[in-house]
Amino acid sequence: MTIALRLAQFVFLLLSAPLLLGAITRLKAILQRRRGASIWRPYAELGKLFRKEDLVPGSASWLFRAAPRLAFALTVTAVAFLPIVWSNGLLSFAGDFIVLVYLLAFARFLMMLGAFDGGSSFGGMGASREAMVSVLAEAPLVLSLVALAVAARAGSLTAIVAWTGAQDFFNISVVHVLAFAALTLVAIAETGRLPVDNPATHLELTMLHEAMVLEYSGPSLALIEWAQAIKLNLMIALLIALFAPWGIASGVTAGAILLSIGLYVVKLGIAIVAIAVLESCVAKLRMYAVPEIFGIAAALSILAIVFTLMMKR
C-alpha cells in the first residue's frame, strides 16, 4: 500500500511540474494587467515539441542527443527522494539529500556538454556562465542541507522532514530561518528564475540557461523544458517539505492523505504567488553581481551551521 502511495506522489510531482510553470507565468501576466496564456499552455507546448523533428548540428556527436535524455532521467530520479504528501519519498536512505544535489549536478554537467557539442559560441558561453553559477550554488546548498541534517541529527530527507514535523509551529529555530533564506536564494539561481537569469528572453547578453539549449529542437528541447519544470517543482517541494512539513500524512487513512493533499495545494499556492510577485518586481542582475548573492547565501548557511552548535542537545 505504501509503495503505491509513494509512486502516486512521485508521478504527481512529475506531471504537475508544467502546470506549476503555467500558473506562475499566468499569475505574472495578471500582475502586469494582461490576460496571459492559460495555465495549460506548457502542456500544449511540450506536445507540439515532441511531434517535431530533432535538428542536430553537423559537427555534433551522439552525445548531443543523449545529453538531454539522460539529464531528464536524472532530474526525475532526484524527485524520487521528496516526501511532499506522504511522510517518506519513493527512495530514502542515509545521506540521500547529497545524492539529490549531485544528481542535479550531473544533469547540469550533461547539459553543459551538450551545449559544447553544438559547436556555436553561444553554447560555450552559456555553459561557462552556467558553470560559474552552479559552482557557486552548490556550496551553500550543501551547507544549508548539512545544517538541517545536523539540527535534526538525521541522515535522510524523510527523517529531517519527520523531525521538523514534530516541532511545534511557533518555536522556529534560528537554524531553520537561516537555512530557509539560503535555500531560497540558491533555488532561484538553480532554477534560473529572474534575478539570476531571465527564463523568458533569448537576448544574447543576459541568457544563461537558454544559451545552452539554443541548438536544441524537437523532442530534445521538450525533454529539457520538462526537466527544467520538474527542477522548479522539485525546488519548491524541497522548500515546503523542509520548512513547512506540518500536515504531511504519516498514517495510511484516507482522511489524513486528503488533508495533507489539501494542505500541500495551499502551500503550493502561496509559493507560486510569492514567486510571481518576486519576479515581477525585480530586474535581472548583472552577471558578475550574481556571485554577491551566493556570497550572502554561503554566509547564511555557514551561520546556520554555527547556530546548530547552540541548539540544545
Place this chain on the structure above:
Amino acid sequence: MAGGISALLGILYALSESDLKRLLAYSSVENLGIIYLTIGAAMLCQKNGAPGFAALALLAALVHALNHAIFKNLLFLGAGAIQYKTHSLKLNELGGLWKTMPATGAFFLVGCVSIAGVPLFNGFIGEWMAFQSFLAGAQLSHPAPQLTLALSAGALALTGGLAAACFVNVFGTAFLGRPRRMQIEPETKMPLSMLVPLGALAAACLVIGVMPMVLIRPLWALVEGLIPGGNFESGAKIGSGIQMVTATVLIAALAAILIRTVVRYAPTWGCGLASLTGRMQYTATSFSKPVRTVFQPVYKASRKLEISPADKPYFPTAISYESTRTLHYEKLLYRPIVNTIMTIAQQLRRLQTGNIQWYLLYIFLALLCMFLFMRFR
C-alpha cells in the same frame, strides 16, 4: 585544514589551466586534498570518542584514494592518446576529437564524469562517504570538531562543483564542437594496445560506481583492523541506496530514449554569418573566465592588453591579450626558504678563503672551543 586548502587551491589552479596534463596534475592535488580531509575527519572522530564515524571516514578516504587512482589513470592514458594523435595537449587548440577518436572519446567521457564526482560513477562513492562521515562527525559533542567537519563538508561541495566545471571544460573543448586550430592525422588509427587499458579502466569506474559494495567490503575488513568497533550498518545501506538510485535512473532513461524521433542534420545556425569557424567557439581559458573573475583574489591575475597601432585604438590591426596568474604557494612558501639557505651557503663559502693561515686558525679556534667545552662540562 591542510587538506581543505590544498583541495580548493588545487582545483582553482586546475580550472585556469589550459595544458591538459598540468590540469590533471592539479586535479590530483585537489583529490589528495579531499583524501586528507577525510583522514583528518577520521582522526577528529577518533579523538572525540566516536570510533564508528572514524572508521567510516577512514573507509571513505581509502575508497576515494582507490577510485582516484582508477579514474586519474584513465584520464592520463586518455591524455596520452590525444597527444599520440594530435601531438599537442593545449586545450585551446584541440576540439572535435570525438569524430576522429570515438572510442577514446567515450572512455575519456567516463573518466571526466567520474572525476567530477557525480552519481553512477566511482568518483561519487568516495565523496559521498566523505560527506556522510562529515555529517556524522558534525554530530559530535565538542563544538570545535563539529564546526570544522561541517565547514569541510562545504569545502568538499565547493571543490566538487569546481571539479565538475573544470572537467566539463576539459571534455567539451577537447572532444566536442569543431576542431579549433590543430592538424589531426586522420589516418593514424588508435592502436588496440592503447584502447584496451582505457576500456578496462572505464569499465572499472562504471562497475564500482554502480555496485560500490564490490569495493567497500574488502576495504571494510581492512579498516576494521585499524579502528576496532566501527559499525558497518551505514556502509551496507550505502550499497543498497546506490542500487535503487541507478535502477530508477535507468528506467527513466529508457523511457526517454524510446521516444521516436526523426533526425535531420543541418549546419549549426550562425546567426546569419557566412559560416562558423572553429575558432569562434569558446576555448578552455574563456570557459573558465567567469569563475576566474569570481575568484580573482586567489589568482591575482595580471593582464596585459596591447592594441597596435596604439594611436588608432578603434582600428586595431593586432590585439594581444596576455594574462598571467601568480602562484601563491610558490612565492610565499618555497622562495623564502630557498633564499635563506642560499645566503647561508654563500656566507659559509666565504669562510673557505683558500689561505692556509685561516685554516690553521680554524683548527686552533676549534681546539679552544673544545677546551672551554671541556672546562664547563
Place this chain on the structure above:
Amino acid sequence: MRIINFAASQAISSSAVLIFLTLLLLAASRRMSNCISLFAAQSAVIAAQVFATAYAHKSVAALMVGIMVVLIKVVAIPYALFQLVKRLHTSRDVKASIAPAGSVFITAALIFISYSAVQSYAKDLNVARDPLAAAVAIIMSGCFLMTSRNKALMQILGLLILENGIFMAALTTTFGMPLVIEIGIVFDLVMGVFLMGIFMFRIRETFNDLDVSKLRKLRG
C-alpha cells in the same frame, strides 16, 4: 751526588726562562736565518733538559733520545733549512702579517696564558710548574707563528717549534715515552720536513714566490 741532582733539577727550571727568551726573539726576528738559528738554540736547550733528566733517572733510553734530539733537531734540520734558504734564494724577509712589536706582545700574552692554564694541572700532577708552562707556551707560540707568518719556510719552522713544544711537554711530565715511540716521532718529523722541502721547491717552481698567502686559487 746530591749536587748533581740539584744541578739537574735547576737546569730543568732555568731552561724554562731560556725557552721564553727564544720564543720572544723568534717573534721579533725579521730575517729567516735568525729564526732558524733560534730554533736550533731552543732544541739545544731541550736537549740539555733531556740529558739532565736522563742523568737524574739514570735511564739509558733517555740518554739515547737526548743524543738523537741533538743530532737531528739541533744539527740536521737547521742545516737542511739553511740549505733551503740558500738554494731557493728568495728574499730572506719573513714577511709577517703582524708587525714585530705586535707579535712580541702576543707571544708574551701567550706565555702568561700558558702559565694560568698550567696552574690547575701542575698541582694535581705534582710536576714542576715552569717547564710545563714553557712547553704549553712553545706550542701556542708555534701555532701563532704558523698563522701569522706568510713565508712557506716559516710555516715549517712554526710546525717544528710546535713539535718541540709537544716533545718538551712529554718530557717534563712523563720523563720520556717508550724509546720506539720517540724514534718513530722524530722519524716522522724528519720525513715531514723533507716532504715540505720538496713541496717548497714545487711552489717555487710554479708560483715563483714562497708567499703562502698567494696560494689562494682553491676557494669555496
Place this chain on the structure above:
Amino acid sequence: MVLLLPLIVPLMVAAMVLLFRDARRATAVALAGGCVEVALLANLVFQVYQRSTIAVGQYLRADALTSFFLVGLGFVFLVTLLYSVTYLRHVPPGRFSSPRWFYCLMFLFVFAMLAAYLAQNLGLLWIMMEATTLASALLVGFYNTDGAVEAGWKYLVVCTVGIAFALFGTIALYLAAVRSGVPSEAALDWTVLMNAGPALGRVSSLVKLGFVFVAVGYGTKVGFVPMHSWLPDAHAEAPSPISAMLSAALLNCAMYALLRYDAISVRVLGPGFSHTMLLIFGGLSLVGASLLMIVQRDLKRLLAYSSVEHMGMIAVGIGIGGPLGLYGALLHTLNHSAAKALLFFAAGRVRESYGTLELDRINGMARTLRWTSAFLVVGVLAIVGLPPFSLFVSEFAILTAAFHQEQHLIVVSVLLALVIGFGALIYQLQRMLAGEPAEVHKSRISVPEIAAMAACAALVLILGLHLPGALVHMIQRAMDVVNWR
C-alpha cells in the same frame, strides 16, 4: 706471521715497482703485488674471524674491529688499483711523475694505513697516521699543476698540525696512565688502557684533556667541519683513484683511531663526555658540509664535501652509540667508501672526456658517456641515501637509534642536512646528464675501469638489499671489542 706478511709485502712491492722504468711493466708488477696483498688481507680477516684476536709482539694486534675496517681497506685498495691500471695511461705525458712513482707511493700509503689499523700501541698508531699523511701528500700533489701543489702543501701542513695535537692528546693519555700506576712501557697499549679503564678515573681531567686534543687532532684528519678546509682542495686536485683512496680509506682510518680513543674515554668517563663532543662535531659537519655543497661549482669538490657530510653522519652514529647507533656507524663506513669510490671513479672518467670538472660546462653526459653516466647515477642515488642502496640502511639505523634516545635536535639537523645534500647532488646530477653534449673527445672506457666501478656499484646494491650474515656477525663482534654500552 699472518700479521707481519701483509705489512712486508707492500713495502717490497713499493721498492720493486720503482725499478721498472717502463710504465707497462710497472703496472703489471703493481697489479700482481696488489692481488697478493689483498689475498693476504683476506686471509688475515679470515684468521681473525676464526680466532678472535692475533697479536705479534707488543705492538701489532688485529681484533674484530680492525678486521672489519680491513675489509673496507682491502676492497677499496683492490678497486682503486684496478681503476688506476688504465687511468694512468690517460695521464698526459710530460708530467714529472710517472706510473711507477704513483704505484710506489700508493703501496706506501696502503702500508701506512694497514700498520695504523694493526697498531696495538697508540703511539705507533700516531706514527702510522703521520706516515699516511706524508705518503698521500705527494700523491695529492701528483699532477704538479699549481692547484695540485697548493692542495698538497695545504694538506701536508694542516694535517701535520692536526696530528701534532693528536700527539699531545696521546701524551696526555699516556701521562694519565702512568700516573694511575700502569707500567710505563705498556702505558700506551690499547688493551691495557681498556682494562685499566676505571683506574684512570682518578685523573679524569687529564683523560678529558687528552680526548679533546685527540678529537681535534684526528678530527682534522677525518675532516670535521671546523677543521675540514684541507679536504675539498686535496680531494679535488688529487688524481681520481687517489681521491677515491683518500675519501674511502684514509677517512675511515682516522675515524677508526677516533673510535679507539672514544672506547677508552667511554670506559673511563662514561659516554657523556666523548659522545657529546662527537655529536657536536658530527652535527656541525653534517649541516655545514651540506650547506657548502649547494654552492659548489666543481664536481670533485662537491664529492669531497659529501665525504665530510658522511663522516659527520658516522660521527653522529658513534656519538649516539647504543647497539643500533654504533652498528649503523660501522656499516656506514663500509657503504660510504664503496659509494664514494664509485663516484670518484666516475668523476675521473668525466674529467678525461670533458677535460674539466666545472659543473656548468658538463652537460649531455647521458648521451656521450653511457657507462659513466649510468654508474654516476647509481653512485649519486646511493650517496644520497635512497632506499635500494646500503647507505639508506645504515643512515636509517643511526636515525632510529637517535629517535630511541630522544635526541631530537640531532635528528632534526641530520634530516635537514640530508635533505639539503639531496637537493644539491640531484640538482647537479640532473644538470650534468641532460642537455646537448658539449664537445667531448671520445675516450673509450676500458674494461678494468668498468670492472672497478661495477664492483663498487654491486657492493652498494647487494649490501642494500641483503646484509650477508657473516658481515653482520663481524660487526657485532667488532662492537663487542669496543664493548658498547
